[in-house]
Amino acid sequence: MQLIEHISEIPHPFKNAVVTIGNFDGVHKGHTALFRQVRDRAETLQGTAVAITFDPHPLIVVRPERRPPLITLREQKIELFAASDLLDILMVLPFDKEFASIPAENFIRDFLIKTIGMKAIVVGPDYAFGRNREGNIHLLKKMGRELNFEVIVPGWITPDNMEDRISSTRIRQVVASGDVEAAVPMLGRYYQVRGEVEAGRQRGGRLLGFPTANIRLQDELCPASGVYAVTVETPGGRHTGVANIGYSPTFDDNIFTVEVHILDFSEDLYGKQIRINFIERLRGEKKFSGIEELSEQIRKDIIRAKEIFYEKQLV
Known part of the structure; x- marks a missing residue:
């Protein structure tokens, strides 16, 4: 082309x-x-x-x-x-x-x-x-x-098991609501955002035991706040992970972030461009009583994400 x-x-x-x-x-x-x-x-x-x-x-x-x-x-x-x-x-x-x-x-x-x-x-x-x-x-x-x-002038295209025709407006609506799965039959792929990994608040690995890559988001359309099973494309290849979008209410700092914990991964990604594909929303954002309760929930999120990756044959 x-x-x-x-x-x-x-x-x-x-x-x-x-x-x-x-x-x-x-x-x-x-x-x-x-x-x-x-x-x-x-x-x-x-x-x-x-x-x-x-x-x-x-x-x-x-x-x-x-x-x-x-x-x-x-x-x-x-x-x-x-x-x-x-x-x-x-x-x-x-x-x-x-x-x-x-x-x-x-x-x-x-x-x-x-x-x-x-x-x-x-x-x-x-x-x-x-x-x-x-x-x-x-x-x-x-x-x-x-x-x-x-x-x-072809007719409208309607995905299987859907009444609505495919449109950019409809895709924006479902992604913005967090229903990233609903976007897949319309896009023909998982919804993706891109960005550069930047220094975060240094508490993912240090406090929670789950290091995260914080993303300086390039894209305009961001899924709703919450936790998602994702795949991550790095310069070294594709990996699975769990992404959090939102304001981290447990820490009360009211700073919007997009961060991803990449499973079984230890490379340095600072300053590098990565791509995040949203597979499924695991839950909404929630304020926990403290670090211990939040860490336990992250462990549960990872277990559920691994089940989804297996079900969708992404591993």
Whole structure:
């Protein structure tokens, strides 16, 4: 997959480009279903499978008060596009107020047709674009007849045993509530956060007997406070662990932290980037009577986490 980050990097139109456009926050299973249709149509036309997305998220520019916490930031988003193995070209284009002011018809004629060489576009039923979101499926189909490009609008994707369609909004809701398991059938993977390990309050190993890696969180969407069974990707490989998110009420210092105890692990991770995959929520955050009671609960959390790892074949 070729990554293009500015229109100036497009030397000429692509051969029979089949395009999908969107924010694609989360790069979830609904999005990958669109990519698959793009790939299938591109193969039929012996053309090029192209996805176009934007950075920053358009709402950050046009309606910052309504911007959602992002499920995937730029780095992970690009990784997930590449991992789908369905696209030839990914465009991550800078979005600003000037770009937002482009009329929808101009965007179609000047960019999608003249610059990209679009022969077909695949978009969801609620897709809208251009200045004031004036571009919609009706306009696309009208201009498709005029300019000879195909408009493909697949139906919504619904995971097995779920009534709700897959959406970035729904994923944000379940993750923010702590129901990380509910996100898995929509994402097609475990929800992940990333960050750099930094010095913490030095009490995990010293006071509790369970050393922890404290994370300077990069991601915007954080699961609800509580304790989670997780897997942890470090520079040295993948490990299992138990993560705590919240304010450590037993210690009354009211400082929000994300920290993880990695099982059977003793390497120094300070200053290194790690990734935490949330497997299942074990319990909510609770204030204990003291260090002894908290340590006993952590032991129980680890036992339960190991059972989950075994059940899900993660060990």
